[in-house]
Amino acid sequence: MYLFFPISFTLFLFASAASIRDVDVAIVGGGLSGLAAAKDVAKAGKTFAILEARDRVGGRVLNAHIFGGEVEELGAEFVGPTQDRVLSLADELGLTTYSTYTTGKSILYRNGTVNPYDADLATGGLPPMGSEAQAELASLLTELDSLASELDVHAPWNHANAPVWDSMTLKSFVESRITLQDSLVLFETAIRSILSTETEEPSLLYMLSYIAAAGNQTNVGTISRLVGSKGAAQDSRINGGTQLLATRLAERLGEANVFLNSPVRGIKLNGARYTVKSDRVQVSAKHVVIAMSPPMAGRISYDPLLPAGRDQLTQRMPMGSIGKAIAIYPKPWWRKLGFNGQVQSDTGIIRATYDNTPANESFGAIMGFIEADEMRALDKAANVSQIRIQRWDLEEFSRGGPVAYCPPGVLTKYGLFLRKPAAKIHFAGTEASPYWTGYMDGAIRSGERVAAEIIAGF
Ligand SMILES: Cc1cc2nc3c(=O)[nH]c(=O)nc-3n(C[C@H](O)[C@H](O)[C@H](O)COP(=O)(O)OP(=O)(O)OC[C@H]3O[C@@H](n4cnc5c(N)ncnc54)[C@H](O)[C@@H]3O)c2cc1C
Incomplete structure (x- = not known):
């Protein structure tokens, strides 16, 4: 017999539906890839907003409290050697491993x-x-x-x-x-x-x-x-569970920059800026980061449409x-x-x-x-x-796991579009990482890569 108490995150303020925010970078998805992107964007002195569909950050990492105290991970759990970026982030956030x-x-x-x-x-x-x-x-x-x-x-x-x-x-x-x-x-x-x-x-x-x-x-x-x-x-x-990577990082990024319960439905280019519309908040930004798996990214509507190759990719990678x-x-x-x-x-x-x-x-x-x-x-x-x-x-905003994979005929024809930006829309998510694809480490690497891409092109 055991009891689970899912951890609820009430730390963050919710913006009202009408609120409009102007930022340099809108980040869609508050999983590890989106949070890692935000960290480096912030370090470069750029403003950002993270729009996260769920009522918590972390995406495919999720802690549950057992007996009201100890933690078990219901999503990602393990880390290991050569996963340099997740180990470095853990260290930076004061987290230890066993x-x-x-x-x-x-x-x-x-x-x-x-x-x-x-x-x-x-x-x-x-x-x-x-x-x-x-x-x-x-x-x-x-x-x-x-x-x-x-x-x-x-x-x-x-x-x-x-x-x-x-x-x-x-x-x-x-x-x-x-x-x-x-x-x-x-x-x-x-x-x-x-x-x-x-x-x-x-x-x-x-x-x-x-x-x-x-x-x-x-x-x-x-x-x-x-x-x-x-x-x-x-x-x-x-120690304390992998979701601490996400919650501690989100706390450092500042609650005013993280909008929970904000599923993004559409991204529209207006002149030189994108309007990113979610159920709770609307953001105007110069750059957009899509920080999730390709199949989840394919559920957002884009105006103008994304290049056909990117769109096909999102249609062909199941979880x-x-x-x-x-x-x-x-x-x-x-x-x-x-x-x-x-x-x-x-x-x-x-x-x-x-x-x-x-x-x-x-x-x-x-x-x-x-x-x-x-x-x-x-x-x-x-x-x-x-x-x-x-x-x-x-899970409505994951639809499976641990990773979206490529059936035959996808990687050769559309692999290029895993990372290729579409104008100023950039693609993160563990699926887009050349190292530790499918893992937390890959998610963090992908976020760091898009941040570098954005900063270089600002
Ligand atoms: C059961 C399980 C076990 C795993 N075990 C391990 C492990 O032991 N070690 C390891 O390293 N990795 C493991 N993984 C994989 C790891 O969890 C992922 O690689 C990593 O967390 C992916 O991060 P991400 O940011 O790329 O995507 P996600 O974590 O999926 O983040 C995407 C975010 O976008 C949000 N989102 C989706 N649609 C929208 C929208 N329209 N608008 C706004 N937000 C949206 C989602 O809610 C989510 O928060 C496991 C995964 C699972 C499911």
Whole structure:
């Protein structure tokens, strides 16, 4: 049994519907990308207004209070090495990190059998299965890393093989390499935990570019950095929860500059300035930042219309389907039994779990991802009321998560429009980052990039 109290943010003043604001930069979206853009715009001495649809900042990061005190994250949670920008922002905001609990054995639940094992993909180990299946999986992962390393993260569509790789799904490529069910099941579980899609949804090129992005300017991206814990994407957590990144930054930016409950409906160019219309406030600005995923950006109306390539992109990038379920226990009892709380399963609604116990161990928590077809199947389940589930696919201003991905044929034809400004409308959002696409780090990088773009063109 557990109780969640979603955190409500009443810190901010709401502007009245009639109010009109003149600023240098209107930022649409108060997620990490929009907030990061605002930070650098403000540093450059420019005025700005953030228009956020929800009654809170943070977007895909969301804290929930448990037992009125400790925090569990219902959205983004982990940070790790090479995610330099999110780690730097945390430090700047006085936030500290602690290691994800990885001591003890993980479990592979396969064919109805519990198989404990020591390995973590990030350190080169593979879950227990036949040696042939291990060899097949290892060879596939090595090949994906190797192909990904050939890509220019800034323009993966320029690779000589991009048209071929973008014409096939990840699944068709994997089927040409994998013959054993054991290796296939494990690979598919890994992809669900990365993208929250089935392997037939993203193109091979998109998957390769996502792997290539899992690094920084000096460390080439690898698939093990995406799926691993220690030294990888799930390495650490933020004391107090990741939403503090957003709320603390918003507080520093000043409540008068952040308009909550202000979904933007339309952006119209009037002479040299844009009028940005939301339900509560109207802003006139020289530059506009769209700081959200392409599919959410496509729900805003633009006058004049955006270039056709950008519009097509927003029509072709769906969100993954993700939910999070968190079970709370008086103590993290599995630790005493020598387990780290990480399970991969070939069956069930939840196929990947993590130990989500807070640093002070005031209670035990296991978090399970509900992903791709399992998330969609939950629509048909008779009774899920026993467990608290955060469904991102039913969030009006997210429509899924963790990231919007590219099916075949999108990246080569429209990838360019992820970041290309349309006159003085600039595009941020984690999907637009060449590094750590899909992660908080990517969101922050994208915000910093648009701010630099705007300041350079002022
Ligand atoms: C369940 C889950 C788990 C995740 N786990 C991790 C993790 O462990 N580590 C990690 O680094 N990342 C993780 N992520 C991904 C991470 O949350 C995102 O990459 C990041 O938060 C995206 O930030 P953003 O600013 O690009 O977009 P968003 O956070 O989506 O922000 C966009 C903002 O725009 C607002 N908006 C939308 N439409 C409008 C409109 N018309 N007008 C005004 N505002 C609008 C939205 O309300 C939102 O606040 C996870 C995501 C989910 C959903």
